[in-house]
Amino acid sequence: MNEGISLPVSGNNKSWTAPTGRRTDEWSEALVLIGKSQDRAAFTRFFRHFAPLIKAFALSGSNLSANHADELVQEVMLKVWQKAGGFNPEKAAASTWVYTIARNCRTDMFRRLQKFDTPLAAEDFNFELEEEEPFAVLHTRRGSDRIRELMGELPPDQAQILAKVYMEGKSHSEAANELDLPLGTVKSRVRLAIQKLQVHMEKA
Amino acid sequence: MVNHHPTADFLTDYATGAMPPAQAACISGHVNYCEQCRRSIEQLQDIGGALLERLPPAAVSESVLDNVLARLDEPAPLSFDTSKRGLTDTAIPGLLQRLINGDFSELVWRKITGSLSVSYLKTGDEHHEFALYRIAAGGQIPEHDHEGSEMTLVLQGGFSDESGHYGPGDFVYRKPSETHAPTAIQSEECICLAVMDAPLRFTRWQHRWLNPFLQLRAG
Numbered sequence: 001m002n003e004g005i006s007l008p009v010s011g012n013n014k015s016w017t018a019p020t021g022r023r024t025d026e027w028s029e030a031l032v033l034i035g036k037s038q039d040r041a042a043f044t045r046f047f048r049h050f051a052p053l054i055k056a057f058a059l060s061g062s063n064l065s066a067n068h069a070d071e072l073v074q075e076v077m078l079k080v081w082q083k084a085g086g087f088n089p090e091k092a093a094a095s096t097w098v099y100t101i102a103r104n105c106r107t108d109m110f111r112r113l114q115k116f117d118t119p120l121a122a123e124d125f126n127f128e129l130e131e132e133e134p135f136a137v138l139h140t141r142r143g144s145d146r147i148r149e150l151m152g153e154l155p156p157d158q159a160q161i162l163a164k165v166y167m168e169g170k171s172h173s174e175a176a177n178e179l180d181l182p183l184g185t186v187k188s189r190v191r192l193a194i195q196k197l198q199v200h201m202e203k204a
Numbered sequence: 205m206v207n208h209h210p211t212a213d214f215l216t217d218y219a220t221g222a223m224p225p226a227q228a229a230c231i232s233g234h235v236n237y238c239e240q241c242r243r244s245i246e247q248l249q250d251i252g253g254a255l256l257e258r259l260p261p262a263a264v265s266e267s268v269l270d271n272v273l274a275r276l277d278e279p280a281p282l283s284f285d286t287s288k289r290g291l292t293d294t295a296i297p298g299l300l301q302r303l304i305n306g307d308f309s310e311l312v313w314r315k316i317t318g319s320l321s322v323s324y325l326k327t328g329d330e331h332h333e334f335a336l337y338r339i340a341a342g343g344q345i346p347e348h349d350h351e352g353s354e355m356t357l358v359l360q361g362g363f364s365d366e367s368g369h370y371g372p373g374d375f376v377y378r379k380p381s382e383t384h385a386p387t388a389i390q391s392e393e394c395i396c397l398a399v400m401d402a403p404l405r406f407t408r409w410q411h412r413w414l415n416p417f418l419q420l421r422a423g
């Protein structure tokens with residue numbers, strides 16, 4: 001018996017990844033179903049998984065009451081239903097897509113609560129990536145998988161800072177105040193974390 | 205070809221939603237021209253998605269689900285179509301088009317010097333002025349500094365200063381008290397978007413008399 005060599009068997013082998021950027025995980029597929037055929041069962045499954053995460057996001061570090069957090073969950077989930085047709089599993093992971101909607105709704109809710117008068121909604125700042133070459137799609141896909149893998153390996157101080165700026169929506173200087181750290185330390189921790197997650201940045 | 209990009213700090217604040225609207229509109233304008241920064245922002249948003257997946261879930265009552273299910277047939281609100289934005293060197297970024305409500309020529313331009321005029325736009329951001337500056341071909345903005353910071357995005361034409369040449373889509377950030385005297389390229393008038401948190405201050409005696417007229421117009 002030669003145990004040292006095993007050839008990948010296409011079709012049945014779970015670790016074999018098809019050379020496309022299309023995501024075939026449960027939540028991407030649910031979103032596609034919701035978008036294509038207004039599938040309420042798929043939406044309900046999606047809700048049961050994501051609503052508690054959106055609520056946790058709403059409550060993390062913010063001054064939102066439990067009522068406002070529930071209101072945010074409703075707004076985000078309604079947008080999920082309305083916008084699912086525009087979800088493209090080649091371009092984004094389901095959780096990233098949900099994150100951007102939740103972030104925008106939270107920004108708008110804060111502005112509403114503070115009676116901040118602006119002609120712009122947070123989603124006006126969104127942009128779409130162009131239709132892309134399969135290679136570029138695959139590249140993007142690998143980048144986003146890698147970020148999820150490397151996330152668990154971040155040192156605690158860097159993970160803490162990322163949670164502050166992403167989940168709590170704090171600016172670098174707000175994070176510095178709350179953690180009682182110099183602004184420069186906060187900035188360099190965020191930068192280090194982003195480097196470790198291998199996010200590519202152009203030189204400014 | 206875009207050569208000057210926002211720093212990682214700016215792109216992160218943009219991706220996490222922590223950036224004030226006037227500055228975010230400027231970054232979004234750059235991203236309109238710059239595919240590399242679009243990709244960086246996509247990846248930065250992936251960090252948000254990955255963190256969201258890892259949050260400890262908070263219980264949501266069934267009544268919230270029922271409320272949402274009952275509202276699914278409501279018509280979706282009209283939203284600004286983000287998908288039409290092209291990646292070109294000449295088009296005005298979509299978000300700006302909306303704030304301008306048309307073309308550069310339809311704006312009210314106020315003259316500051318013979319070769320420099322300004323048009324103020326409203327973003328609702330009470331800490332930042334959001335304005336378009338128009339410099340005549342070959343014209344110079346008198347040497348100035350800032351009590352605050354300045355983000356600049358070139359929309360048309362180009363300019364040069366001590367630190368380089370800037371063309372459409374290029375992003376420049378000046379910290380408080382950095383002095384510069386940009387000169388527009390000879391061949392074409394230059395239009396820039398500038399986002400400031402304090403008024404600019406001319407530093408040479410010939411132009412200092414203008415300073416009292418340059419109040420910050422935030423909002």
Ligand SMILES: [Zn+2]
Nearest residue numbers: 209210238241
């Ligand atoms: Zn760029």
